[in-house]
Amino acid sequence: MNDAALDEFEAAHAEPGEVGVVVPQDYVSDEPFTFDCGRTIPGFTIRYETYGRLNATGTNAILVCHALSGDHHCAGIHHLTDRKVGWWNNIIGPGKALDTNHYFVACANVIGGCQGSTGPLSTDPETGRPYGINFPIVTINDMVRAQERWLRALGVTQLHAAMGGSMGGMQVLQFGITFPGFVKRMIAMATTARESAQAIAFNEVGRQAILQDPDWADGNYATGGGPKVGLAIARMMAHITYLSDASMARKFGRRTVAERPRSGAAAATVPTAGATDTESHAFDAQFEVESYLRYQGKSFINRFDANSYLYITRALDQFDLAAGSDSLEAAFAPLEARSLVVGFTSDWLFTPEQNRAIAMALLRAGKNASYAELTTDLGHDSFLLESPQLYDLVRDFLTS
Amino acid sequence: MNDAALDEFEAAHAEPGEVGVVVPQDYVSDEPFTFDCGRTIPGFTIRYETYGRLNATGTNAILVCHALSGDHHCAGIHHLTDRKVGWWNNIIGPGKALDTNHYFVACANVIGGCQGSTGPLSTDPETGRPYGINFPIVTINDMVRAQERWLRALGVTQLHAAMGGSMGGMQVLQFGITFPGFVKRMIAMATTARESAQAIAFNEVGRQAILQDPDWADGNYATGGGPKVGLAIARMMAHITYLSDASMARKFGRRTVAERPRSGAAAATVPTAGATDTESHAFDAQFEVESYLRYQGKSFINRFDANSYLYITRALDQFDLAAGSDSLEAAFAPLEARSLVVGFTSDWLFTPEQNRAIAMALLRAGKNASYAELTTDLGHDSFLLESPQLYDLVRDFLTS
Structure with missing residues (x-):
């Protein structure tokens, strides 16, 4: 929240423990952005929300990465009468596991998305019409690189943590590899190091x-x-x-x-x-x-x-962290962050085995990593749901 | 095969162990048929195939029931140059588990189907046009009752066995309940006593x-x-x-x-x-x-x-053997057949647990039943695939 008046309004109306009313912001980069596929666009917009305040050294930020159908609105409400809170509101807020009294929590709609960030719906400056499927093919790494530029612009010098489930977890792992010095902690949940044949199907x-x-x-x-x-x-x-x-x-x-x-x-x-x-x-x-x-x-x-759905599912399918390396463990070599990987027993989209494999590869690569497997029968979506056990895990890891 | 000349031709050309060339037959019933939903049609056609010969007492028949996308063509070929064999050819034939030297194996396209039996594609005598979705709603029990009429017409006095996987297994279980005296043995595989919420979804x-x-x-x-x-x-x-x-x-x-x-x-x-x-x-x-x-x-x-796909999936969804009873065990009370239930470890559509539950209910109802769980990683389709273990199970059960 950059608007002081809004902050005051918000502080006055927020429920205890809630971030309250938030206003999405736009970051506009006028620098060209080259996608992994080789195509370049002259610039891009990232729509985002933040909760809490960035400290003077820019080191208390937690990046939250969203899943396929998610967006930047992960906590709070948009209007006082809004009955729908952000998608990870249960974990973000004053006194919650992602404690906005201490951390500056930031979440952006991914590039290629459709909630305000540059994507197939955006106008192609060359044609004056929406990109549609002329938008460049997007990878998880593209999403991560666009977010890094945005975070730097916000004044973030190092992420206290990057955290996400499902596709969000993929971004977290990729972030740690692509920008090793920038990410201090990674929390990846209900995710995979590479999309399986069944998930592609x-x-x-x-x-x-x-x-x-x-x-x-x-x-x-x-x-x-x-x-x-x-x-x-x-x-x-x-x-x-x-x-x-x-x-x-x-x-x-x-x-x-x-x-x-x-x-x-x-x-x-x-x-x-x-x-x-x-x-x-x-x-x-x-x-x-x-x-x-x-x-x-x-x-x-x-x-x-x-069209965004087409692009983002394609990004998921192409995701294979080990693809350019001899092994997943080799792919993790540059990583500096310490990691927490969380699997959920009933998740059959990104199984506990797939999550455990990430943690094992991190350990084999000599990294500081731990794995937790939470027993639940709620399936893949477990990471989004109320779970004091998960909150404790996350809270402890963030203060480690 | 009722045509003597064809039999000779077939015998001359059949590979050892193969039923060889088969010709689908049509059974036409001119008696009215009333569906479980209450609607009546003036008669129906059942397209079927048989392999082997019915004995004089009409007691050596094995009914094979097909799954959602299956049909009556479960063994042999339709032409000498036909490279595609029937869908359960690996288990049916001279010397195979369903040994056509001993058994008269019969398989019919279900009522509501689209491979020659009366269904949504058939002409509605009232309008002169295809029934389409004016066809009566079909249940698994309707499929079974139509087949019983056809089998009686063939001269079958008692089924040596009824056998099927998936929706075929549902028909087998229903057959044993609806026509207890008619079914001596039941082999139900990769099936369920009721469609789960996930399968309905x-x-x-x-x-x-x-x-x-x-x-x-x-x-x-x-x-x-x-x-x-x-x-x-x-x-x-x-x-x-x-x-x-x-x-x-x-x-x-x-x-x-x-x-x-x-x-x-x-x-x-x-x-x-x-x-x-x-x-x-x-x-x-x-x-x-x-x-x-x-x-x-x-x-x-x-x-x-x-339209057949709509009708048959609806029949699957409505299938719940215990629906009219206090319990599954109570639903099995009339049953006289002895049963073999087979689950496959990697089947996540109709899980081993669901198959085991059928066998347990049969045992609780005081019936002669056994359960086998085959270890495979091939999923639901396991029941259709090469499996010497399955062949031995079936062979032994049929001679028990």
Whole structure:
């Protein structure tokens, strides 16, 4: 928060333990940026939020990296009447594990994203139209390099820690390798050092749902339009991989939306992603889990750009830290940070084994690393959820 | 095979151990058939194949039940130049586990299917047009009841065994309950007594991909047309659930289709489910697993009807053997058959736990049942693959 008046307002209205109202900021770099793929853009914008205050030496910053469908809004609210808090609000705030009384917490929308940072939705200065799929291919390392430039501009001289789950964890690991002197601690959760064939497969089905939606139109759809059906399908499917069999059984089981006549008499209405209870077609949402997934798909298309989804899933697929080295351990050689890796027992997207493998490679590389495996049946999304155990782990590690 | 001349031809040309050339047959019932949903159709056709000869007392028949995307063609070839054998050819034939020298093996396309049996593609006698989604809702029990009528017509007085994996296993269990005196042995593999929330969720995403494809046209598409994109997406996604993380890692890993420039220079071509190597778009198939899945999707749309896919996945979702009873054990009370249940360690669609639960309920109900868990990393599809261990299990059980 750079605006003193806003700070005062915020301080006055914030709940104890909450960061309160935050205003997203834009960092604009006028220096050219060259992507790993070799293409250069004349500059870029990074939309971000920060919580807490940067100290005089610029050494108390914690970078939070978001996952595929996340954004820069990881804590607080945007308006006093906002009922939806940032996506990692449970861990960020005064007195919380990422204690904003002590740390300056910063989170940016990744380059290639669609929440304000430069990405496929942005205007291509060469054509005056949105980049669409003429945007350069983005890698996790590109995301990291753009964020480093932004953090330096904020006055951060060294990160107290970089932290993230899923794709956020990939960024954390990459940050430690690409900018070894800049990162003092890394916390990577529910992540992997390289995308598995199964994870690539799920991403590919999502991309095909988008690419083959007629409204994708070679990626040249109007802003606000686009392949909504395909994007919703992609999200519905991906959402299953974020949960677990057990958590879905507990949350939904085989409960039906309502007791409906199951006569099979087919109504003429076409079910949609937002099918309502007034429909009575056999292929309407019959089970609660169907209704839930349709809602997930529907709400996603209102906040996410389909081309960004293509780019970011491609970045995930291409992620393979060991690719340019003899081994993962060799890839970690330059690293200076101490690391905490956290796996979750029921995560079948980025399994405990994959997380443990990261920690083992760090140790083999002679680095200071520890691994914690939290028992949960909530699947991949566990890292986002309430967990005093996780808070304690993080808090202790940050003060180590 | 009822045609003596064909039998001779077949005997002359069959490889040792192979059933050789088979010709699908049609059973036509002119008796009305009332579905569980209450609707009645004036009659139905069942397309089927048989291998081996029915004995004089009609007691040596083994019914093979197919899975979601399967059909009646489970063994042999259709033409001498046919290079593709039936889907369970490895287990059916002279001297094989389902020894056609001793048993009369019969397999039918399920009612609601699209390979010749009455289903959404069939002509509605009331309108003269295909039923489409005016076809009655189909249950696993409907599939079983239609097959029982057909088997009686063939002269089968009692099934030596009913056997199947996945949805085939559901039919087997249902057969034993609905027609207790008719089934002497049941072999149910890689199956469940009720569809889980996660499995329903995957089916629902597949259905949404179909229902929201503009070419679905409320289910009234022309035969041969229809929502090909949606159906391919549904199949690609479902296919992931039939494999395992480990088998995909071994089969594909992160191998790329070819070494391609990853410049990110976007070509104008629109990738399709059948994307070829000539394309160079960043969202083309880059990894082998993507190319494989696209092929799976593409080949499926040439052999499967989208409306059938909707109906059959709905039948899976509604399957819950214990639904009308106090417990699964109570649901099994009428059963007379002895049972073999087989789970596969890497099956995450219908887990070993779900299969074990069936056997446990059978035992609690006082039935003769055994459970075998085969160690494999091939996922749900394990039941279809070469397995001397499985063959021995089945062979021993059939002679017990």
